[in-house]
Amino acid sequence: xxxIKDIRNNSDNFKEQIKSRNVDIKINEILELxxxxxxxxxxxxxxxxxxxxxxxxxxxxxFSKSKEISAKLDTIIKNQSEVKNKLDIILSSLPNxxxxxVPKGKDEKSNxxxxxxxxxxxxxxxxxxxYELGENLQMMDFDLxxxxxxxxxxxxxxxxxxxxxxxxxxxxxxxxxxxGYKEISPPLMANxxxxxxxxxxxxxxxxxxxxxxxVDDSRKFLIPTAEVILTNIVREKLVNINELPIxxxxxxxxxxxxxxxxxxxxxxxxxxxxxxxxELVSIVENxxxxxxxxxxxxxxxxxxxxxxLPYRKIVLSTGDMGxxxxxxxxxxxxxxxxxxxxxxxxxxxxxxFQAKRMKARYKDKKNETQxxxxxxxxxxxxxxxxxxxxxxxxxxxxxxxxxxxxxxxxNNLDKIEKN
RNA sequence: GGAAGGAUGGCUGAGCGGUUGAAAGCACCGGUCUUGAAAACCGGCAAAGGGGCAACUCUUUCCUGGGUUCGAAUCCCAGUCCUUCCGCCA
Numbered sequence: 001x002x003x004i005k006d007i008r009n010n011s012d013n014f015k016e017q018i019k020s021r022n023v024d025i026k027i028n029e030i031l032e033l034x035x036x037x038x039x040x041x042x043x044x045x046x047x048x049x050x051x052x053x054x055x056x057x058x059x060x061x062x063f064s065k066s067k068e069i070s071a072k073l074d075t076i077i078k079n080q081s082e083v084k085n086k087l088d089i090i091l092s093s094l095p096n097x098x099x100x101x102v103p104k105g106k107d108e109k110s111n112x113x114x115x116x117x118x119x120x121x122x123x124x125x126x127x128x129x130x131y132e133l134g135e136n137l138q139m140m141d142f143d144l145x146x147x148x149x150x151x152x153x154x155x156x157x158x159x160x161x162x163x164x165x166x167x168x169x170x171x172x173x174x175x176x177x178x179x180g181y182k183e184i185s186p187p188l189m190a191n192x193x194x195x196x197x198x199x200x201x202x203x204x205x206x207x208x209x210x211x212x213x214x215v216d217d218s219r220k221f222l223i224p225t226a227e228v229i230l231t232n233i234v235r236e237k238l239v240n241i242n243e244l245p246i247x248x249x250x251x252x253x254x255x256x257x258x259x260x261x262x263x264x265x266x267x268x269x270x271x272x273x274x275x276x277x278x279e280l281v282s283i284v285e286n287x288x289x290x291x292x293x294x295x296x297x298x299x300x301x302x303x304x305x306x307x308x309l310p311y312r313k314i315v316l317s318t319g320d321m322g323x324x325x326x327x328x329x330x331x332x333x334x335x336x337x338x339x340x341x342x343x344x345x346x347x348x349x350x351x352x353f354q355a356k357r358m359k360a361r362y363k364d365k366k367n368e369t370q371x372x373x374x375x376x377x378x379x380x381x382x383x384x385x386x387x388x389x390x391x392x393x394x395x396x397x398x399x400x401x402x403x404x405x406x407x408x409x410x411n412n413l414d415k416i417e418k419n
Numbered sequence: 420g421g422a423a424g425g426a427u428g429g430c431u432g433a434g435c436g437g438u439u440g441a442a443a444g445c446a447c448c449g450g451u452c453u454u455g456a457a458a459a460c461c462g463g464c465a466a467a468g469g470g471g472c473a474a475c476u477c478u479u480u481c482c483u484g485g486g487u488u489c490g491a492a493u494c495c496c497a498g499u500c501c502u503u504c505c506g507c508c509a
Contacts, residue, residue, distance in 0.1 A: 041469055045478045052478090055490040058437075063489040070489095218499080238429050238465095240446085359466095363429080367448045367464080 001092055001356040004034055017097045020318040022106055025094065033087040040080035047073050092196070093203045095323045096353040099290075102327050103317045110317035111330070117301070118310030120334055121392055128398065129337035130390040131268040134160060136398050137418050140269075151266070152258065152273040156386075159416040163389070163402070164276065166409035168251045168382050171278040171303055175379055179299040181249035181280060186229040188252060189220045194232040197358035199324040200224060209255045209273075222255035226279035227376035234283055234372060235358040244362065244372075245292065246283040249379065251276060269383045270342065276382035280347075282375040285364065289349040289373040290327075297329045297347045300379040304344070306405045309388050310334040312341055326351040331380070333388040344384045347377030 007014045011027050018025045047069050054066040103112050134140025139160035145153035156164055175181040189211055195201040200208060200221070209222040223229055230248050239246075254277050258264075265271035280299060284292045297313065304311045316328040325348035332341035352371035355361065360372045393401040399417035402410055 038469065041478080045469065048478060051489085055437080055488095058489075060489075066489045240429075363447075369466085 001353065002094055002097075003356070004030075004087070004091065007031075007091075008034060014097075018094055020098060020104055021095045021321070022319045023095055026090070030087065030090055033083055033090070037080065037083045037087060040076060040083060044073065044076050044080055047076065089202065092357070095321075096326050096350060098318045098321065098325075099327045099349075099351075102321070103315060105317035106319040108317070108320045111314045111320055112317070114313045114315055114329070116310075116312040118304070118308065118334070120310045121336065123336065123394075125396045127336035127391060127394060129268060130387040132337075133390050133394055133398055133400065137400075137416065139416070150273075152271065154269060154272060158419070159410075159413065160386070162410055162413075163400075163406070163416065164382060164386055166406050167385050167389070168276055168278060169409050170306075170406055171379060171382070171385075172249055172251055174303060174306065175249040175278070175280060175299060179247075179249075179280075179302065181247040181299070184230060184248045184250045186226060186250050186252065188223055188229075188255075190223050190228050190232070191221075192219050194228060194235065195221050197232050197235050197360075198228045198354050199357065200228060203323065206259050207257050209257060223252065224256045225254050225277060225376075225378075226250045226252040227281060230279060230281035231283070231354055231374050231376060232358060233281075234355075234360040234374075237360055238369070239283070239360070239362040239372065241285070241362050241364065244283065244285055245288070246281075248281050249278060251278045251382065269387050272383060275384075278379050278382060280375075280377045280379040283360075284373045284375070285362065286352050286355075286370055286373040289351055289375060292373070292375050293327060293329070293347060293349040296375055296377045296379075297331070300331055300345045300347055300377055303380055303385075304331065304333060307385070307389065307403050309392055311344070316346075322346070322348060324348070324350045324353050326353065329377075333384070334392065335388065336391045336394075342384065343381075344388065345378040345380045348375060350374045350376070 002014075007027075007030060011031060015025055015027045051066050051069045051073070054062045054069075103110050105111075128136075131140060131142070134156075135142075137160070139157045141155040141157065142153075144155050172183055176183050192201060195208065208224060211220045211222060213220060229252075230250060233246070233248070253274055255274055258271055258273065261271060269275070280296055282292045282296055301311065301313065311331055311333045314330050314332065316325075316330055321328045328346060328348040330343050331345040331347070333344040334340075335342045351373055354374045355371040360374070361369050362372055364370045389403060389406075390400050393403060395401060397417070399415055402414050402416065407414060
């Protein structure tokens with residue numbers, strides 16, 4: 001959420017920066033609503049003051065006058081809150097401003113590669129896709145899932161179910177034991193305020209699965225990522241500075257409608273309505289966001305290093321970043337069957353953008369109240385890690401070698417082969 | 420599902436129709452003292468918004484939304500959440 005004062009004082013610059021995010025902005029409408037709003041506030045306050053004074057005098061002869069003012073106030077307050085609402089809806093739908101060092105560009109073509117790591121395995125046979133491998137092993141069943149649930153769901157059976165669980169456990173252990181994150185098992189549903197806080201609402205309501213509870217109940221949504229719940233830990237809080245940084249990790253199912261991706265990645269595990277993800281969230285003093293972003297990204301790549309999977313790290317361009325981010329690194333893992341890198345993690349600094357929405361603050365060393373910095377990153381997407389392991393570790397006969405580091409998590413199994 | 424109690428500043432907690440934005444304590448910040456620290460003492464310390472170059476000033480806010488009243492943290496109604504007890508289910 002942006003501060004209207006900043007926009008007012010610097011509207012041309014603000015407009016340009018929002019435009020770099022591929023977002024249309026009606027700057028004139030914003031400024032007009034803002035000035036209308038302030039005029040109404042002024043009217044309101046004048047009347048309120050008058051009323052207050054009358055009640056202070058306790059002069060009975062003035063009481064009827066006070067009643068008249070109340071009536072006038074009613075309509076002004078109504079107008080003002082209408083104008084304010086309109087303004088808020090527009091403002092809350094504007095994305096975060098990118099940091100200066102973020103490459104400018106309108107889509108993923110302007111993303112920049114930072115590093116490439118690991119050796120790409122040269123197969124002496126044609127590598128299969130993970131879904132071919134999975135279905136041949138009879139441990140991955142898309143047909144059954146479409147019968148019970150619909151498209152973009154899957155059954156993982158037997159050793160692949162175990163592998164999924166192992167991946168998740170290995171990642172969490174690494175983050176808690178080496179990277180200094182605290183493990184959390186959070187709710188998988190979030191209310192409106194929580195969804196608003198991290199930026200899913202109001203703009204992206206169509207991407208969310210809403211859960212119907214009782215008829216009159218407040219709205220609830222399945223979380224599209226644990227970021228939503230974990231970041232809102234500090235919503236409406238004034239955090240003590242010596243509690244910072246807060247670093248938490250959770251492995252949760254994530255639910256996404258994938259509304260805009262019909263026909264995209266329809267086969268396999270890459271794009272599902274439901275998938276597990278190990279999520280990292282850091283909450284820090286707002287001037288430490290950039291350092292924390294590097295640290296978080298390193299926490300994520302450590303997983304790939306340990307799994308010995310080839311990957312690259314890229315920085316997203318202004319047009320390709322998510323709504324709440326000021327800077328984002330994507331980590332992409334090598335997928336042999338597609339002969340390309342695919343996103344397996346996205347680490348973002350949101351600066352104070354989410355904190356302003358959440359009213360999440362701390363007192364700095366000068367005892368001044370500040371908005372917190374929030375960051376989130378996948379560490380990593382479990383389903384896609386499963387894909388990467390299956391494809392990179394496949395053998396000619398269609399079995400899967402288990403990466404050394406995961407074996408303790410799989411009862412020391414070293415290979416998944418057909419039963 | 421039934422019964423009772425509660426929600427006040429960063430935290431604990433008073434107030435229960437009129438200088439109450441709100442006592443007190445803790446925490447925090449500044450200072451005195453000290454070689455340094457602690458203790459003690461002194462002072463400061465809510466947020467959001469409007470106006471002003473600024474000093475400053477005004478308005479709103481005691482869970483949320485309505486209502487009563489000239490005036491509400493305080494009274495009434497509805498809702499949300501929490502606690503305890505009973506029932507039911509995992």
